[in-house]
Amino acid sequence: xxxxxxxxxxxxxxxxxxxxxxxxxxxxxxxxxxxxxxxxxxxxxxxxxxxxxxxxxxxxxxxxxxxxxxxxxxxxxxxxxxxxxxxxxxxxxxxxxxxxxxxxxxxxxxxxxxxxxxxxxxxxxxxxxxxxxxxxxxxxxxxxxxxxxxxxxxxxxxxxxxxxxxxxxxxxxxxxxxxxxxxxxxxxxxxxxxxxxxxxxxxxxxxxxxxxxxxxxxxxxxxxxxxxxxxxxxxxxxxxxxxxxxxxxxxxxxxxxxxxxxxxxxxxxxxxxxxxxxxxxxxxxxxxxxxxxxxxxxxxxxxxxxxxxxxxxxxxxxxxxxxxxxxxxxxxxxxxxxxxxx
Numbered sequence: 001x002x003x004x005x006x007x008x009x010x011x012x013x014x015x016x017x018x019x020x021x022x023x024x025x026x027x028x029x030x031x032x033x034x035x036x037x038x039x040x041x042x043x044x045x046x047x048x049x050x051x052x053x054x055x056x057x058x059x060x061x062x063x064x065x066x067x068x069x070x071x072x073x074x075x076x077x078x079x080x081x082x083x084x085x086x087x088x089x090x091x092x093x094x095x096x097x098x099x100x101x102x103x104x105x106x107x108x109x110x111x112x113x114x115x116x117x118x119x120x121x122x123x124x125x126x127x128x129x130x131x132x133x134x135x136x137x138x139x140x141x142x143x144x145x146x147x148x149x150x151x152x153x154x155x156x157x158x159x160x161x162x163x164x165x166x167x168x169x170x171x172x173x174x175x176x177x178x179x180x181x182x183x184x185x186x187x188x189x190x191x192x193x194x195x196x197x198x199x200x201x202x203x204x205x206x207x208x209x210x211x212x213x214x215x216x217x218x219x220x221x222x223x224x225x226x227x228x229x230x231x232x233x234x235x236x237x238x239x240x241x242x243x244x245x246x247x248x249x250x251x252x253x254x255x256x257x258x259x260x261x262x263x264x265x266x267x268x269x270x271x272x273x274x275x276x277x278x279x280x281x282x283x284x285x286x287x288x289x290x291x292x293x294x295x296x297x298x299x300x301x302x303x304x305x306x307x308x309x310x311x312x313x314x315x316x317x318x319x320x321x322x323x324x325x326x327x328x329x330x331x332x333x334x335x336x337x338x339x340x341x342x
Contacts, residue, residue, distance in 0.1 A: 025209035030055045034062045035175055036072060037199035043186060044193035044209055054189065061185055065178050068095045069170045071119075078168060087152075087162040097158045099170055099177050099284070106173075106288040107150045109308060114292035115263035117148045119169040125268060127259040141266040148263065176201040176241050176287025183283075200242060203283045204235035216240055221274040221315055221322065230315055230322070234337060239283025243290035244275030244315075262295050271297030272317040279311040279333065298325055305329065 030051055031040045041058065043049075070076040074083075077096055084090075092100070106114045121144050124136050136144075147164060154161040175198045182196045183203045193206030195214045204214035213236045217229035221244055233240070245258040258268040276293045280286035289310060293301035298316050305312045305327035314325040326334075 027209065030058065032059060034059075035066060035070070035178065035198060036171075037175070039182070039196070039198045041182065041186070041197075042195040042214075043191045044206065045191070057185060057189070058182055061181060062178065065095060065174070065181065068093050069099060069174050071169050071171070078170065081160070082167050084162075084165055087164045087166075090160050092158050092160050094158065097155065097160075099174055100153075100155050100160065100168075102177065102282075102284050102288060103170065103173050104150060104153075104155060106285070106292055110289075110292035110296070110304060112150070112264050113262070113295040114172070114288055115148070115150050116168050116170055116172065117150055117152070117166045118261055118263040119167045120144050120148060121261050121263070121266055122259065125259075125261055145263075145266045172243075172291040173284055173288040175199045176239065176282075177284030179203045179239065179283040201239070201283055201287050202235070202241070203239045205237055207236060218242060218277050218313060218315075219275070231313065231324075233279070233334075235279070238279050238281060239286045240277060240279050241283060241286035241290040242275055242277040243294040245269060245273075245294065260291075260294055269295060269297065273298045273301065274315045274317050274322065276301060276315075277313045279313075279330065302327060 025044050025046045027042050028045045028049055028051055029040070029042050031038060032055065033039075039058070039062070043054075066073060067076055069078045071079060071082070073079060077093060081090060081092070100116075103114065103116045107116075121141070124140070124144060126133050126135075148166070152163040153166060153168075179196050179198050179201050180203060182198075183194065183205060186194050186196070187205070193208070195205075196203045202216055204216065207213055213234035216233050216235055218231045218233065218240075219242070220228045220230040243260075245260045258270075260269045261267065262269055273294060276290055278286040278290045278293065280289065289312075293304065293310075293312060293314075296304065298314050301312065301314060302325065304310070306329075309329050310327060311330040311333050312327045313330050316323045316325055
């Protein structure tokens with residue numbers, strides 16, 4: 001036996017031994033409270049992982065996000081802006097500027113359907129701290145609307161300019177954006193395969209140890225306690241957000257009053273769209289668009305999704321049943337998924 005051949009056999013044996021001793025991949029999970037809800041993270045790990053240290057990093061990042069844009073914390077950066085008694089200029093943090101820029105983009109593209117200043121109208125319709133159940137009169141709605149609108153704010157880099165005092169609530173975009181931020185943190189720590197969920201907004205990256213994609217259920221909008229999936233999708237390197245009106249509402253004289261308020265009309269939505277799910281490379285954008293499309297209803301939502309090439313899946317009320325409606329981009333994504341090319 002030649003020395004070269006013998007050396008090759010030795011190297012091959014060492015390689016096979018190393019492969020046989022390599023630790024198997026497994027899924028590790030951490031969770032905790034944040035942003036008025038909770039987070040759940042699954043990571044594909046190999047070898048030793050200090051989950052306590054990782055969770056401490058996650059919690060630290062989430063606390064920083066809350067200190068920037070929480071409306072529950074009166075001392076947060078956003079709350080202090082909201083407490084101003086007049087319009088003017090302010091320098092905002094990079095985090096807040098990034099989320100505001102995202103909100104402005106979706107506001108413009110949705111023609112005002114997404115509006116982070118709509119909070120006073122939502123509160124007046126009874127979905128704020130006071131939980132009033134007396135609908136406002138038309139003149140009261142008009143008066144409130146006159147003091148709202150994202151057209152009354154401008155963002156130039158980190159410089160926020162407001163024409164009048166505004167109450168800004170970023171809850172319809174911040175959770176999705178935070179999901180992406182935690183995903184970035186995990187990637188920086190060397191994790192290429194993970195699932196992050198905050199308050200129902202989800203990002204799936206890579207795949208599970210068995211080589212399959214992360215499976216996510218889109219909930220059927222039933223009013224019972226048991227939640228059933230309407231559709232199960234397999235996500236990879238994408239975000240998913242869902243918005244619906246079927247859990248938060250009240251009735252007046254037999255009429256349903258939804259918590260989703262149309263910023264353009266100042267009225268609760270009345271269309272038949274029960275929920276809309278958006279798949280997007282950015283979970284923050286998916287979050288904001290899901291809210292905007294839930295406001296405008298199925299026909300307008302489909303038109304906007306086609307215009308901006310959004311992958312959306314809608315569940316629409318049809319009497320006592322539900323019908324499915326999806327955009328061309330979502331249909332294409334499902335076809336690619338079924339063919340195994342995604």
